[in-house]
Amino acid sequence: MLKNRYIYINLIFDMGKILNRPIRVLVAKVGLDGHDRGAKVIATSLRDAGMEVIYTGLRQTPEMVVNTALQEDVDAIGISILSGAHMTVFPKIIHLMKEKQLDDVLLTGGGIIPEGDRTKLAELGVGELFPPGTTMASIVDYIKHWVTENRNF
Numbered sequence: 001m002l003k004n005r006y007i008y009i010n011l012i013f014d015m016g017k018i019l020n021r022p023i024r025v026l027v028a029k030v031g032l033d034g035h036d037r038g039a040k041v042i043a044t045s046l047r048d049a050g051m052e053v054i055y056t057g058l059r060q061t062p063e064m065v066v067n068t069a070l071q072e073d074v075d076a077i078g079i080s081i082l083s084g085a086h087m088t089v090f091p092k093i094i095h096l097m098k099e100k101q102l103d104d105v106l107l108t109g110g111g112i113i114p115e116g117d118r119t120k121l122a123e124l125g126v127g128e129l130f131p132p133g134t135t136m137a138s139i140v141d142y143i144k145h146w147v148t149e150n151r152n153f
Contacts (some may be wrong), residue, residue: 007021014138020152023147024074026090028056028065030081037111039080045136046078062089066096068103075129075147086113086129090121098125106146110134 018139019042027043029036036058043055054072056065077097081089086109094107110130118129128142 003027005079019148019151023051023074023143024054024072025051025078025143026054026056026069026072026074027066027078027080028060028062028068029058030065030079030093031083032059033083033085034058034080035082036080038082039078040134042078042080042110042139046140049136049144052068053139062092062096065093066100066102069097069102072098074105074110074111075151076106076143078143079107079111081109081111081113084112084122086111087117087145090126091124094125104151106143108143108146110139116117 007034025041025046029039029045039055047053054068054074056068060068065077065079074148076091079089079093090107090109097103097105106127107125108127111132113129113131121129127146129137145153
């Protein structure tokens, strides 16, 4: 009998698929937007849901975000934006992701983004964008579902 021994096997069972490692998510604040409480809440919620979270902090550039995503081998990038610069930030990040061949990495985010802009960004390849008031469970479920359907582990 193995007394006081615990073996932690890092498997996630979701959507009928087995992931052999935790989902890795980069959470970032781009530009001069200094409001980071929401990003920290999201980062904590994703961590509590079993994901590995890399939080870059404030005042990141799109280049810094994409380079960090590449270095950290993330499955998803989540951008928190309240500054109104979403129509500049998201297209720049998606462009850089394509340049770096991060075609199987989800770009998602949230903040104050009008519905019409969310539609335009989706046409560029940006994933779901979550407005204030979205439940943490729906964000976690979306990321888990997207990763299990689109990443090859």
